[in-house]
Amino acid sequence: MKRVYNFNAGPAALPKQVLHRAQEELLDFQDTGMSVMELSHRSKEYEKVHQKAATLLQELLQIPNDYEILFMQGGASLQFSAIPLNFLPSDKTANYSLSGSWSEKALKEAQKIGSTHTSSTAKETGYSTIPSQLTLSTDAAYLHITSNNTIFGTQWWEFPSTPSYIPLIADMSSDILSRTINVEDFSLIYAGAQKNLGPSGVTVVIIKKELLEQCPSNIPTMLNYQTHAKNKSLYNTPPTFSIYMLSLVLDWVAEQGGIEAMERINKEKAELLYETIDQSEGFYIGHAEKDARSHMNVTFNLPSEELTSNFLIQAKEEGFVGLGGHRMVGGCRASIYNAVPLESCQALADFMKSFQAKNR
Template sequence: MSRAFNFNAGPAALPEVVLLEAQKHLLNFNGTGMSVMELSHRSKDYEEVHNSAQSQLRKLLQIPDNYEILFVQGGASLQFSMVPMNLLSEDKTGYYVLTGAWSEKALKEAQKVGNTKILASTKEENYRSIPQLDLDLLQEDAAYLHITSNNTIYGTQWQSFPDLKVPLIADMSSDILSRPLDISKFGLIYAGAQKNLGPSGVTVVIVKKDLISEPLDHLPTMLNYQTFSKNNSLYNTPPTFAIYLLKLVLDWVENEGGLAALERKNIEKAKYLYDAIDESDGFFKGHASKESRSNMNVTFTLPTEDDTKNFLDAAKKQGFIGLNGHRSVGGCRASIYNAVPLEHVQRLAEFMKTYR
């Protein structure tokens, strides 16, 4: 069976070798006579999967020993609440940078928990760029600064990260593992798996240990990071199959040459599409300003809405799936996460040129 040219924003493409590996062991994992989905999460066989996923992630991202790796459920959307519930005390303020819909939602949830302020925003320009930060505006009451590293709807991405005296919190759901990171710059990183890490169902949280060292007994058990930290994310039944696939994806990343190799490939893939846009004499128009363009989500429009609809219809007939822009902004969006093959991106770029 031929594979689709999958440009969905999430759940998104997974490496074909990962799917084949999971298929091979679907009914009998490690000689147990059971699927991973059927294993007890307290069993030795599953414990090896669980711990291996953590250690492989630590190795690939070079996560220092003073950081915890947690596997949480509820998606990044739950982290919008868990971050302020665990890190925002009554006498502190959570600062937010608005760069799109997901950072707006993160702010909205934090406002239900405690004091918040907007440090910077590009909402007035319809989120075409990443704003310049005036860090002098961070007051002494700052508990943290929250950013969204890649904005799937608008196609913008932080190209570098600020050095702060307060914890930097980053929603990296859509670009984690796409490039090397200096983890020490961050207090906490969270990422829903369904873009670059694996299937939906597990959320990775990487958090500095000293940020979650104080008792927070007033919090509900499953909304307290300490619950996951003290129990190796095994307080209750974790999403075992999602974590197994996460582990397989991490193995694939290592076999691909690690994050530096993936970054080079991601830059190459994005260039094909941005060149098709820039060389179209305005037929295709990118949404993001050039200095803020994302290597994960390429967003663009055509001259009219009818042109956009006709383009999307023609693309679908050629096997290109998931190119519709987010319902809130329309247009087109090609999500080219790690697992999207270079050849698929090349085919899309050629189609864009031919269609024009």
């Protein structure tokens, strides 16, 4: 069986052990005589899966009891609308820190719903840095950040702090579970699953119970966080297979040693690639400034479009998949989420060195 070096940005690599386990359990899930996809979402067998995913997430991220863990649908993109619908009243202003295209998209959705303020932006550096010099409007409803910028390859290493009455909200779609965070620093964290958590289809939301009290009753039921909190994310049919896969991925993370282990390995993987870039004497040009470099998405360019194109063609021939940069920015990007093994990064670093030697 052929398995490639998968550097896809999302959906992305899944741990091989998880895929094997899903395969083993596919036809007959825990003596039910059916697959987990065929179980009723109201059955006790499925309920256990659902509960296990929430419990494991709570343990791994050390989520305090005054937070709810929700499993929603619609991807991180639907959260861009749900957040202002729930937490932006007409007499307040939503604050956004812009660190890339995803935060711009989040802001755009909020602008359709109410008043907004750009607290800081790194647009002028081509999103090669993390924005600094934050200004909060006096009537701030919340501050929204994107913790890791999947497209540009930058990551917040020190989160902004807000006064306790201004909720800090973070889109952690592309770095959740990759490093230790203090959940209590945030009032709401959300992440589409398809990078570090599992397959696409489920969006994890971690929300402070206090914030739930603010959800207005006159918004669409499915976009109201209270609906999902009150019904343990079983108000309607949840994406049961995605949640099952999430539970297997969380099991795997725990077996690897939890988030601290993930963080250590991710650092090692990222350093391998950044060292290759830095030692290439300008052949590989990293997009992100050094102090903003992401440990999840390593973005770089080659000296010409022709070389970039040849690099991508040859990489593909050698079994490296997903190295093309996002269609908006071009160049190259290696997404090295939790499930990408160190060996894949070593193989890529070796390939980069040999390509450089042949093409300098």
